[in-house]
Amino acid sequence: MPPAQAFGWCGQGPCRHRGQRLVSFVAARPSIHGVPDVESAMRPPTLSGYQSGGSSVHGSAVPPSYWDFGERKEDPIHRIHAYPAKFPAFITTKALRYAQQAGVSVDLIADVFCGCGTTAVESMRSGKNFWGCDINPVATLIAQVKTRHYSDAGLRCRIDAIKSLFESCEPTTAELAAVSKRIKYWFSDRNTEDLLRLRRAINRVVPNRSRYRKFFLCAFSNILKPTSRWLTRSIKPQVDPNKPHKDVMDAFASQVAQMRMANRREGMAASSSRPGTINLAGYPCPVVNKSA
Numbered sequence: 264m265p266p267a268q269a270f271g272w273c274g275q276g277p278c279r280h281r282g283q284r285l286v287s288f289v290a291a292r293p294s295i296h297g298v299p300d301v302e303s304a305m306r307p308p309t310l311s312g313y314q315s316g317g318s319s320v321h322g323s324a325v326p327p328s329y330w331d332f333g334e335r336k337e338d339p340i341h342r343i344h345a346y347p348a349k350f351p352a353f354i355t356t357k358a359l360r361y362a363q364q365a366g367v368s369v370d371l372i373a374d375v376f377c378g379c380g381t382t383a384v385e386s387m388r389s390g391k392n393f394w395g396c397d398i399n400p401v402a403t404l405i406a407q408v409k410t411r412h413y414s415d416a417g418l419r420c421r422i423d424a425i426k427s428l429f430e431s432c433e434p435t436t437a438e439l440a441a442v443s444k445r446i447k448y449w450f451s452d453r454n455t456e457d458l459l460r461l462r463r464a465i466n467r468v469v470p471n472r473s474r475y476r477k478f479f480l481c482a483f484s485n486i487l488k489p490t491s492r493w494l495t496r497s498i499k500p501q502v503d504p505n506k507p508h509k510d511v512m513d514a515f516a517s518q519v520a521q522m523r524m525a526n527r528r529e530g531m532a533a534s535s536s537r538p539g540t541i542n543l544a545g546y547p548c549p550v551v552n553k554s555a
């Protein structure tokens with residue numbers, strides 16, 4: 264088998280519970296700009312994927328436990344923001360190990376439906392270069408934050424400044440008048456006002472040019488569901504008329520604390536390894552850098 268310089272995911276990712284195809288590895292042609300060979304990727308037994316239940320890796324049977332994640336929690340970095348249908352991170356690491364065992368030298372990992380960046384994080388940790396995109400700007404926002412290291416002192420002084428501005432500002436009449444019916448449906452008046460105050464504080468402390476802006480926007484994004492009337496643990500948008508009040512600043516402060524802890528841990532791990540380069544694109548996607 265010729266060594267591939269890049270490989271990626273195709274299909275809609277893994278499903279561990281329904282006996283569907285788990286992962287399709289697309290062995291790229293020797294050029295990293297080659298079109299992924301999807302046809303051959305679907306054809307066992309080349310570097311083409313595992314089938315759950317009675318499948319084989321290198322000709323030997325794969326026990327069901329091979330894909331069993333058990334009860335182990337994902338690392339904190341993978342839990343900084345909720346996202347539907349995330350990969351379990353170990354799928355990526357197993358895929359890489361499989362490729363290496365098959366003698367494939369992987370330089371670049373691509374994920375064209377990268378979601379919140381599970382594969383991006385694992386690629387970076389493994390010292391591999393990564394290219395990914397997603398049609399959802401919230402997905403690429405989360406993925407960018409998860410794959411960037413921030414100074415903890417920089418984060419601490421900014422959250423302190425956001426908290427103190429939040430205390431001292433009130434939403435303007437114009438801001439309140441601009442609140443749409445849809446927002447009013449999902450948020451109480453109190454939380455709508457607090458979210459407006461928080462947004463103003465974030466905009467002042469971390470303006471567009473700040474490298475910390477995405478971190479705090481990501482934190483803001485992840486408190487929207489818990490501070491709304493959206494039924495907890497429901498993926499479907501559904502109002503819970505009895506949902507207890509959740510304070511906006513309490514939720515934001517604890518979200519930022521959790522993200523800081525994950526960021527510190529990743530920073531400590533990265534200092535002892537060579538991180539891969541990360542290239543994440545929104546939509547429409549720029550062309551991959553030919554010199555990458």
Ligand SMILES: C[S@@+](CC[C@H](N)C(=O)[O-])C[C@H]1O[C@@H](n2cnc3c(N)ncnc32)[C@H](O)[C@@H]1O
Pocket residue numbers: 275276346347348349350351375376377378379380381382396397398399402
């Ligand atoms: C199952 S999720 C991927 C989750 C990802 N593996 C993770 O761990 O976060 C599928 C993703 O495909 C994205 N998507 C759907 N259609 C797309 C398209 N035409 N182009 C790019 N991304 C698309 C969705 O926005 C969603 O984030």
